[in-house]
Structures are given as C-alpha cells and as structure tokens.
Amino acid sequence: MTGPDDPHRDDLRRILDAIRGRLRKRQFETWFARTTLMSREADVVVLGVPNQFLSEWMTREYRATVEAAARDVFGRPMTVRFEVDGQPAADGTALVPVPDVPAGSGPRPPGVVHGGPGTDGKPGNDGRPGTPTQGPGAPKPLFPPPAAPGAVDAAGRTAAAARAIAGPGSTLGGADLPTVVLQPHYTFDQFVVGPSNQLPHAVARAVADHPGTENNPLFLYGSVGLGKTHLLQAICREVLRRRPGLRIAYLSCEQFTNEYVSAVQRNATEAFRARFRNVDMLVIDDIHFLANKERTQEEFFHTFNALYQQRKQIILSSDAAPTEIPTLEERLVSRFRWGVVAEIEPPEVETRMAIVRRKAESMGLVIPDDVVGYVADIARRNIRELEGALASLRTRATVDQVPIDLALARVALEPLLRQEAAPLGIERIATVVAAHYGTKLADLRSQKRTKSVSLPRQVAMYLAREETGMSLVEIGDFFAGRDHTTVLYAVERVAERVRTDEPFRQTIERLRDRIRSR
Numbered sequence: 148m149t150g151p152d153d154p155h156r157d158d159l160r161r162i163l164d165a166i167r168g169r170l171r172k173r174q175f176e177t178w179f180a181r182t183t184l185m186s187r188e189a190d191v192v193v194l195g196v197p198n199q200f201l202s203e204w205m206t207r208e209y210r211a212t213v214e215a216a217a218r219d220v221f222g223r224p225m226t227v228r229f230e231v232d233g234q235p236a237a238d239g240t241a242l243v244p245v246p247d248v249p250a251g252s253g254p255r256p257p258g259v260v261h262g263g264p265g266t267d268g269k270p271g272n273d274g275r276p277g278t279p280t281q282g283p284g285a286p287k288p289l290f291p292p293p294a295a296p297g298a299v300d301a302a303g304r305t306a307a308a309a310r311a312i313a314g315p316g317s318t319l320g321g322a323d324l325p326t327v328v329l330q331p332h333y334t335f336d337q338f339v340v341g342p343s344n345q346l347p348h349a350v351a352r353a354v355a356d357h358p359g360t361e362n363n364p365l366f367l368y369g370s371v372g373l374g375k376t377h378l379l380q381a382i383c384r385e386v387l388r389r390r391p392g393l394r395i396a397y398l399s400c401e402q403f404t405n406e407y408v409s410a411v412q413r414n415a416t417e418a419f420r421a422r423f424r425n426v427d428m429l430v431i432d433d434i435h436f437l438a439n440k441e442r443t444q445e446e447f448f449h450t451f452n453a454l455y456q457q458r459k460q461i462i463l464s465s466d467a468a469p470t471e472i473p474t475l476e477e478r479l480v481s482r483f484r485w486g487v488v489a490e491i492e493p494p495e496v497e498t499r500m501a502i503v504r505r506k507a508e509s510m511g512l513v514i515p516d517d518v519v520g521y522v523a524d525i526a527r528r529n530i531r532e533l534e535g536a537l538a539s540l541r542t543r544a545t546v547d548q549v550p551i552d553l554a555l556a557r558v559a560l561e562p563l564l565r566q567e568a569a570p571l572g573i574e575r576i577a578t579v580v581a582a583h584y585g586t587k588l589a590d591l592r593s594q595k596r597t598k599s600v601s602l603p604r605q606v607a608m609y610l611a612r613e614e615t616g617m618s619l620v621e622i623g624d625f626f627a628g629r630d631h632t633t634v635l636y637a638v639e640r641v642a643e644r645v646r647t648d649e650p651f652r653q654t655i656e657r658l659r660d661r662i663r664s665r
C-alpha cells in the first residue's frame with residue numbers, strides 16, 4: 148500500500164518514471180496508471196495490479212520493459228513480478244473481490260492484500276453487496292451447467308424453445324427481452340488484432356470463455372468506430388454458441404433509458420426490474436449515454452448490484468473511461484472498475500493495413516498492395532472510415548469498369564482526403580466540450596459567468612488555441628466578443644491545471660481525441 152509516508156512511494160515514482168520513458172504515452176496511461184508497489188527487496192520488485200487477468204497480461208506484455216526500467220533505477224538486474232493487490236478504490240471498496248478460496252481450489256497467489264469493506268461478504272460503505280465467491284485462484288464458472296433438453300429456464304421457457312428464439316447464434320433476446328439480430332460479421336474471427344486492441348480483444352475472449360468470473364464487469368471504451376460493438380456482439384455470439392438457452396439482455400444504453408422512462412410513465416417499474424434483474428448476462432452498448440440521466444443511473448445502479456451479486460456477467464461499452472463520463476455517480480464509476488476496464492485505441496498503420504486486406508477480401512475486392520497502403524494511410528481515425536473508403540473504391544471501379552489501382556484510389560478517395568485536411572473548427576471544439584460538461588453551446592457563447600459554464604468555456608478556449616490557427620482575438624470574438632486578455636487568462640489557467648492535475652489532463656486529452664476523431 149502506498150500511503151503518504153510510505154517509503155515505497157518514492158521507489159514507485161522512480162520506477163514509473165523510468166517505465167514512462169519507455170512506452171508510448173497512451174500505453175503507459177492505460178497499463179500503469181493504477182499500478183502499486185507491493186514490495187521491493189534487494190533484487191525483486193512486486194508491482195500490484197487490480198486482478199489476476201491483468202497480472203498475467205502485464206507479465207506477458209510488460210515484464211521485460213519493467214525489468215529494464217527497474218535495472219536503470221536501482222543500478223542492478225531486478226526481477227519483476229505482477230500480483231493482484233486488492234487495493235481499495237477511492238470509495239473504500241476493494242477493486243477486486245478477494246474472497247476466501249475454498250480448500251483445494253488452487254493456491255491463492257502470494258502477496259494478495261485482503262481488505263476493504265465488501266471482502267467479508269457484508270455490504271461495504273457504498274452498499275456493495277456481499278462479494279461473490281470468486282478469486283484469482285478459483286475462477287468458478289458463473290452459470291449452472293447447460294440446461295438439459297426440456298428443462299425450464301428462468302423465464303419459464305424450455306431450453307428448446309429458448310434455442311428456437313435464439314436461433315443459430317444470430318439473434319439474442321426474445322420473450323420479455325429486447326430482440327437483437329447480431330451483425331453477421333461481428334465475430335471474433337473477423338476481428339483483426341493489433342497492439343491498439345490486443346487487450347480488449349483478449350479480455351473479451353476470456354469473458355466469452357468464462358463469463359461471470361473475474362472480468363466482471365467488463366468495461367470497453369474507445370472512440371467511435373473502433374470495434375466496441377463488434378466485440379460486444381462477438382462475446383454474445385460465442386457465449387450463445389456454447390449455451391444456447393442463456394438469457395442475454397443486449398441493448399443500447401439509449402434503449403435501456405427509454406424503456407425505463409416508459410416503464411415509469413406506465414407505472415410498470417416492477418416489471419422492468421423483473422426483466423433486467425433476472426438475466427444471465429447483461430450487455431449494454433454505449434453506456435456513456437447515462438451522462439446527465441440521474442434517475443436512469445439510479446435504476447441501472449440497482450440492476451448492476453442485483454446481477455453482480457448473482458455473479459452474472461455484465462459487459463459495458465463506452466466512448467469514454469468511467470471517470471470521464473460527465474456526472475456519472477461515483478458509486479457507478481467505482482463499480483465499473485471492479486472488473487477490467489480496457490481501452491481500444493485507434494489502430495496503428497499496420498493494423499489498418501491488415502484490416503483493409505481483411506475487409507477487401509470479404510467484399511470480394513482485389514486490391515494491390517500500394518492501394519492497401521494508401522487507404523490505410525488516409526483513413527486513420529476509425530475503422531468504419533476504412534470500410535467506407537473501400538466501399539467508395541468498389542463503387543468507382545464498378546461504375547468506371549476499371550480495375551482498382553492507385554490512380555483510381557486517388558480519385559475515389561479524394562473527398563475523404565479533403566475532409567481529413569480540413570482545419571478543426573472552433574464550433575466543433577466548443578460543441579464537444581459543451582457536451583462533455585453537460586452544458587449548452589449557446590451558454591458557452593453567452594455572457595453568463597456561472598461556474599458551470601466558465602470552466603467549459605475556458606477549456607474550449609484552450610483547445611481552440613491549441614488545435615486551430617486562430618488568434619486570441621478571433622477566439623474571443625467567438626465567445627461573445629470577449630477580450631483577448633480574457634482568452635489569454637483562460638488559456639494559461641487551463642495550461643497550468645493540465646500540468647498539475649493528472650485526471651484533468653486526461654480529460655483534456657480525451658476531449659482532444661474526440662475533437663479530432665470525427
């Protein structure tokens with residue numbers, strides 16, 4: 148544990164600094180932001196991570212890097228291990244449930260720290276339900292064995308009837324649950340794996356293999372078009388393939404919200420609860436839609452608790468990390484971090500090329516290598532854009548009755564290129580910032596000076612200064628004719644806070660990504 152007087156703290160800081168220098172910024176932030184130092188001996192360093200899955204992952208992916216960093220820091224060869232630390236989250240709940248492991252179910256990894264309310268099966272101070280019996284040493288299956296033919300599931304359907312509703316792995320829900328037709332190509336097979344999405348993909352597979360064990364909830368986030376829905380559906384499909392009778396509720400957060408609101412209006416909240424608290428797996432896409440929806444958050448909170456307590460798998464996707472969803476209640480933020488939070492990053496060029504090849508193949512297109520490179524180079528922001536580029540190519544080639552080559556690609560993809568080069572508009576920046584803080588664009592551009600608008604306004608000014616070629620005067624003009632000194636003051640204040648306040652800096656980076664990504 149690292150307290151203010153902990154001698155480990157300084158070692159941890161030095162090790163982290165050395166690691167930071169060796170990794171890309173995002174990599175570092177994704178993987179090392181929550182690392183703790185569990186122990187350090189003469190030549191062994193034990194770093195703490197939130198759960199067993201991550202400890203294995205970090206060992207495989209980052210041990211060499213961290214050992215090199217530690218060697219630099221301590222001036223001699225060091226062995227590094229990653230272990231589960233069970234660190235309490237900010238609200239005092241353990242991040243990872245560390246229950247008693249039944250005898251004979253495998254050794255508990257050494258160095259596991261027990262503690263934090265909730266690990267004793269009693270409610271924690273945030274009302275956390277009794278911790279399920281699970282743990283790194285004892286990944287127990289979530290679900291009962293598959294129902295025998297003719298058995299009746301929780302909804303009173305026979306397994307065979309459920310299978311009929313579920314179809315051959317392409318439809319979810321039915322009966323009282325939303326019916327969802329899975330996209331045929333949203334499968335694990337069709338998902339191209341590269342450094343930007345390796346972890347989210349690996350956890351998704353682990354969840355599909357063992358739902359409801361240690362990666363619960365699974366929280367995937369990343370900007371638009373990077374494969375979140377693809378992975379969610381791939382998990383559902385795989386789980387359903389193995390357990391056709393399973394009751395999976397798969398819905399967008401918007402749908403969840405609408406259904407809840409309508410249940411409230413119809414005085415039918417009991418029925419709503421019965422539906423969503425009795426499923427085997429709950430999958431909600433685009434959970435960031437909960438931003439600024441207090442009552443739905445409240446309802447979701449109880450749904451989450453009910454399912455988590457029964458050790459049902461919960462899977463969520465979002466365009467932002469839990470801490471960055473505006474006005475998301477702290478108790479939800481902390482719950483989202485009980486399992487695994489994995490970011491899908493924008494793919495690097497090699498992955499984009501692999502995706503172009505894969506998609507072209509499935510579209511029956513023959514594309515020379517230089518065109519693959521060209522497409523991968525200009526469609527950078529998301530994968531849907533790559534698909535769009537390929538579709539334009541195909542159309543053009545069909546209309547002009549010519550084979551696809553570089554000259555054709557240049558013509559066909561010219562509009563995309565122009566869009567890419569267009570300067571970022573201040574309007575877009577202000578819109579994204581306003582949405583993030585839950586305020587109105589009009590308010591940012593008004594004379595209002597309340598705190599709820601002045602912070603977002605300052606942030607928008609700062610980002611406009613960094614991301615556009617606009618002068619302070621022009622930026623001031625956009626914000627209701629403010630003086631350029633006001634803009635300068637705002638820019639400096641935000642810059643200062645970016646330097647000193649790490650969560651704030653991350654928020655700014657996320658906003659910047661979002662501004663650039665559309």
Ligand code: ADP
Nearest residue numbers: 337338339370371372373374375376377530531
């Ligand atoms: P998101 O939900 O993150 O906005 P989607 O899951 O809808 O994005 O993905 C957008 C498109 O990109 C889909 O057609 C999806 O199949 C494709 N896609 C995303 N990531 C990959 C990947 N790694 N490999 C292959 N296709 C991908």
Ligand code: MG
Nearest residue numbers: 375376377432
């Ligand atoms: Mg999606």
